[in-house]
Amino acid sequence: GNQMTSNYAWHLTTAVAFPFRDDFNGNMSPDWRITNSDTSKYNLTEKEGNLRIYTTNTDIRGTSNNLTNLFAVPLPSVSGPLVVTVKLSFPTPPSQNSQQGGIILYADSAGQPDMDNYVRIGYHYDSDGGPYLHLIQETAGTPEAVISTPINIGLNPVWLRLIKSGSEYSAYYSLDGITFIRYAGPVIFSPSVAYAGLFAMNGYLASADSIPVD
Numbered sequence: 001g002n003q004m005t006s007n008y009a010w011h012l013t014t015a016v017a018f019p020f021r022d023d024f025n026g027n028m029s030p031d032w033r034i035t036n037s038d039t040s041k042y043n044l045t046e047k048e049g050n051l052r053i054y055t056t057n058t059d060i061r062g063t064s065n066n067l068t069n070l071f072a073v074p075l076p077s078v079s080g081p082l083v084v085t086v087k088l089s090f091p092t093p094p095s096q097n098s099q100q101g102g103i104i105l106y107a108d109s110a111g112q113p114d115m116d117n118y119v120r121i122g123y124h125y126d127s128d129g130g131p132y133l134h135l136i137q138e139t140a141g142t143p144e145a146v147i148s149t150p151i152n153i154g155l156n157p158v159w160l161r162l163i164k165s166g167s168e169y170s171a172y173y174s175l176d177g178i179t180f181i182r183y184a185g186p187v188i189f190s191p192s193v194a195y196a197g198l199f200a201m202n203g204y205l206a207s208a209d210s211i212p213v214d
Contacts, residue, residue, distance in 0.1 A: 020073060024051040033195075035070040035113055042069050053200040055099070061203065063141055065115040072106060072113045072197035082164040084196050087177065089157035094125035098203035100134075103162055105169070108194035116141040117191045120199065121162050121171040121184070123153065133160070135171040135184035139191065147171075147184040164193065 022029045024044055028051065041054040053069050060067045075082070086103045094100070102122020106113035119137045126132065132148040151173070159174040170185030 022051075023049055025049050029073075031073050033072050033074070033113075035072065036066065036068050038068050051198075053101070053198070055101070055200045055202045057202045059201055059203045060115045060118070060120075060199070061136070061138070061143060063116075064203075067115065067199060067201055070113060070115075070197060070199060072195040075194055075196055082193075082196075083161065084163075085159060085161045086198065087157055087159050088123065089155070090123070090153070091155065093152075093154055094123070094131055096125060097127055098125070098201070100124035100203075101198075101200040102134075102160055104197050104199050105162060105164065105193040106195040106197065107191040113195045113197060114191075119162065119164075119169045119187070119189050119193070121160055122199070123158060123160070124148075133158075133171070133173055133183050135169075135187065137169070137187055137189050139189070145187050147187070149183040151183075 020029070020031065025048070026044060028044065041056065043052050044050070046052045056068045058066045058068045084103050084105065088101055100122045102120055104118050104120035106115070107117035108114055109116070117139055119135070121133065121135050124132055124134050129148065129150055131152050132150045135145065135147040136143055137145050153175070156175060159177045159180070161172040161174070161180055163170050163172065165186070167188050167190050168186035169189050170182055172180040172182050174180045
């Protein structure tokens with residue numbers, strides 16, 4: 001099939017006391033909201049301690065707002081910095097256009113994550129430059145910044161971290177979960193964010209094969 005699988009261990013904190021952590025050890029927090037849910041495309045059973053999401057040829061870039069299994073947690077109203085961290089790995093390294101997974105902060109749209117206003121970071125394959133880390137922000141349906149940093153993690157895990165401080169957002173990665181290196185930002189994103197979430201997709205223009213991501 002034209003799918004990629006994504007598995008996540010998830011950690012969300014703020015400086016004001018909103019610790020949220022989900023290690024997906026056989027179940028998931030009831031705080032998760034799943035937009036465009038397709039229960040045949042995700043599970044907690046294929047690898048213990050992981051959420052596995054199968055990507056489809058769907059997207060959130062521009063006006064393509066049909067992403068399947070958009071996982072999101074509502075954020076409290078806080079004034080301090082927000083730190084979102086995820087660990088992911090690719091047992092079969094991505095090698096086809098738009099195979100990707102990562103984390104995202106959304107604005108609100110009538111009580112749902114706003115697919116036209118967000119900041120996201122992820123690990124992404126593109127044939128023009130091989131695998132890379134990206135930061136993409138979109139306002140009112142228009143991508144405003146696409147920042148990419150070539151890196152090939154091979155079979156190793158990568159930790160991604162998105163830090164919000166006021167209206168500034170910075171992206172970090174780590175290969176050991178301890179030392180984080182900033183690879184993008186700060187960028188300015190003015191809309192207020194109301195959700196933090198996970199994504200895995202091939203993009204609507206892609207027909208990438210399924211690969212496992214843990």
